[in-house]
Amino acid sequence: MFKRLLLSIKLASRSLTINIGRTVLTLVGIIIGILSVIVVTSSGQGVKEYILGQVNSFGTDIIQVETKVPATGKTSSANATGQAQGIQITTLKVSDGEMLKKIPNIDKAAPASIGQELATYQATNKRAMIFGVGADYPFVDTATKVAQGAFYSQGDDNGLAQVVVIGSDVKDALFGDQEAIGKEIKIKSLNFRVVGVAEKRGAVTFLNYDEFIFMPVQTLQKKILGIDYVRMITLKVKDANLIDVTAADVSDALKRQHKTPREEQEDFSVSTIQEAQKIIGDVFGTINILLLALTSISLVVGGVGIMNVMYVAVVERTFEIGLRKAVGATASDIRNQFLFEAIFITLIGGLIGILLGYLISFGLSYLIKSLGFNLNFPVTLSAIFLATSFSMATGIIFGYYPAYKASKLSPMEALRKE
Amino acid sequence: MSLIVVQNLSKTYETEGVKTPVLHEVTFEIKKGEFISIMGPSGSGKSTLMQILGMLDRPTEGTYLLEGKNITQYSDDEMAKIRNKKIGFVFQSFNLLPRTSVYENTELPLLYDEDHLEMNNEKKITKALAAVDMSHRTNYLSNQLSGGEKQRVAIARALVNNPEVIFADEPTGNLDSKSGLAVMRILQQLNDVGHTVILVTHETYTARHAKRILNMLDGRIVSDELVKDRLIADGEGELLK
Numbered sequence: 001m002f003k004r005l006l007l008s009i010k011l012a013s014r015s016l017t018i019n020i021g022r023t024v025l026t027l028v029g030i031i032i033g034i035l036s037v038i039v040v041t042s043s044g045q046g047v048k049e050y051i052l053g054q055v056n057s058f059g060t061d062i063i064q065v066e067t068k069v070p071a072t073g074k075t076s077s078a079n080a081t082g083q084a085q086g087i088q089i090t091t092l093k094v095s096d097g098e099m100l101k102k103i104p105n106i107d108k109a110a111p112a113s114i115g116q117e118l119a120t121y122q123a124t125n126k127r128a129m130i131f132g133v134g135a136d137y138p139f140v141d142t143a144t145k146v147a148q149g150a151f152y153s154q155g156d157d158n159g160l161a162q163v164v165v166i167g168s169d170v171k172d173a174l175f176g177d178q179e180a181i182g183k184e185i186k187i188k189s190l191n192f193r194v195v196g197v198a199e200k201r202g203a204v205t206f207l208n209y210d211e212f213i214f215m216p217v218q219t220l221q222k223k224i225l226g227i228d229y230v231r232m233i234t235l236k237v238k239d240a241n242l243i244d245v246t247a248a249d250v251s252d253a254l255k256r257q258h259k260t261p262r263e264e265q266e267d268f269s270v271s272t273i274q275e276a277q278k279i280i281g282d283v284f285g286t287i288n289i290l291l292l293a294l295t296s297i298s299l300v301v302g303g304v305g306i307m308n309v310m311y312v313a314v315v316e317r318t319f320e321i322g323l324r325k326a327v328g329a330t331a332s333d334i335r336n337q338f339l340f341e342a343i344f345i346t347l348i349g350g351l352i353g354i355l356l357g358y359l360i361s362f363g364l365s366y367l368i369k370s371l372g373f374n375l376n377f378p379v380t381l382s383a384i385f386l387a388t389s390f391s392m393a394t395g396i397i398f399g400y401y402p403a404y405k406a407s408k409l410s411p412m413e414a415l416r417k418e
Numbered sequence: 419m420s421l422i423v424v425q426n427l428s429k430t431y432e433t434e435g436v437k438t439p440v441l442h443e444v445t446f447e448i449k450k451g452e453f454i455s456i457m458g459p460s461g462s463g464k465s466t467l468m469q470i471l472g473m474l475d476r477p478t479e480g481t482y483l484l485e486g487k488n489i490t491q492y493s494d495d496e497m498a499k500i501r502n503k504k505i506g507f508v509f510q511s512f513n514l515l516p517r518t519s520v521y522e523n524t525e526l527p528l529l530y531d532e533d534h535l536e537m538n539n540e541k542k543i544t545k546a547l548a549a550v551d552m553s554h555r556t557n558y559l560s561n562q563l564s565g566g567e568k569q570r571v572a573i574a575r576a577l578v579n580n581p582e583v584i585f586a587d588e589p590t591g592n593l594d595s596k597s598g599l600a601v602m603r604i605l606q607q608l609n610d611v612g613h614t615v616i617l618v619t620h621e622t623y624t625a626r627h628a629k630r631i632l633n634m635l636d637g638r639i640v641s642d643e644l645v646k647d648r649l650i651a652d653g654e655g656e657l658l659k
Contacts, residue, residue: 007529018517323513326474327575328502328530330495412474415513 004333012340023345026309030349030391031356033299037387038357038379040291043364046377048284055276057143061240063247064271065233065254067092074269090229091258091267094218097134097233099257105246108136108236111217115225119213120186121174128170130187131212132220140234144209149181149196157216160223165196169210188224202372247272296390303394306342310402314338321406322414335407342399343392350391354384421582421614422448422471427480429466440466442637443480448616453609455617455625458634465587468618472505472585473497502530506576510588512568514560520547520571521556527579546574550604566597573604583614590624602627603651627651
């Protein structure tokens, strides 16, 4: 029994090498299928880890308060499109930040608003995001560090001082190699003194902090935008273990302050990083399943390719099947020989696919890193296991029927087909 | 004891409801060591009879005993195993595996023999190839051989497992007269050393190399007689006749 199985394996590998051209063509289909499973799962995993990493870089002790269109969910498209179409929520104030700071577990509060303006130094212009933030900002976003000079003070903010801390790209664009500290740049015809240059940070999610100009939030409100509200307030808690309770306290305090006791009246949203992590995890779980379903189509196509080739092989080699049967091969000898041919093709294709998928994932990681994103596409063991079992199953499922048909041929009928 | 006993053997092919009778209640016996020609024009049923005797096909009716065992009751796989041990085939169109060496073609029946030891393969193959004078072509691919050489390799393959019976279906049909003669000489030599040879042919000349001729017509045996002036394929002499 074992000896006959070995024989089938030997004969299968021999006929694959005899028909090497066809073997290679069939391999291509399987390789593409397996390769896409590997690349898709690794890139899905990579992007998920990247975004979670970015979210975590804000710290697990952060509560984010943002404006929200009333009667919409905070992550709803109604809220997002509402704000994008210009529904301005003007009820969140700098004073809310001061009020929230009185909650015992709140350590720091940084209200923020955003604008986009042209910054000019001598004859050089640079369009930049103006990020108006309170003086607490470097404490709530610890990834923002000042490389030269210092961040402005609360006194600067309260006194509407015309000072800025510029991102490293802004510095390079406006000053090149020159010293920037102490120089004055023009924004909306007003002079702003550069008091600090931020450390190069690289792109974070979809924002490039190196292209930001940080400005006291009240200066931005009063002197640039002409508004009295903010877009968000970032809070840092003292004890991260109590973050959920504190987030509820923040929500209650804002409801009282904004006189919006009912949920549908709320014009703000309160989120923690933990919530964001859960949402990201859920979203990527769903995306990964969808992507896998799509890539498995390519494996099925590869499998049909195998079936097609095995059918052709059975027809082409009908005479050989007849001859083997005439000299003593049993039906199971013939079936096993053809089945092993299909399994070998998928196994070899699977191995090459895994290897190429690994190389492509590695190459993509390298390429994206060279573009400044700290993004890895890890090939996980589960992806390799998935790809291998997929390819084995493809070989067995799609190889079985042609092999079965071959085994059922009558030797006499088959011999006539020479 | 008779090697082969055939009683009232009939065969009818059925294609899409249309029945075509090919053999009608054929009865005969073949003793061990015989050299028998089954002769007849095309359509006489001689090839069908050979396929049933060679266990490549089953009769519709009747019994077929090989060494006293009723073969018609055997399963396909049991028949495959008996073919492997007891029967060797030589076909008109050689039926060698393409792009495969002479050695590997000859080895084929040994691969499916569960009882033999693989270490003896080489000895058996060498002996079989020597018997057909093809030792010098062992490593050639089958498509590098002439027709006569191909048929000699096919004979080596048929006898490598030392079978009881060798079936030869028009073995000289695709060969020139010299190569055909060489094939007949080998078959006679095999018969001389004890193999039963059953030859299917439509040529009287070829048939007369056997010891006995069964004449068939329209699926029936019309005569069964011993060959009086048997031809011996001993080389040049006969060619000149």
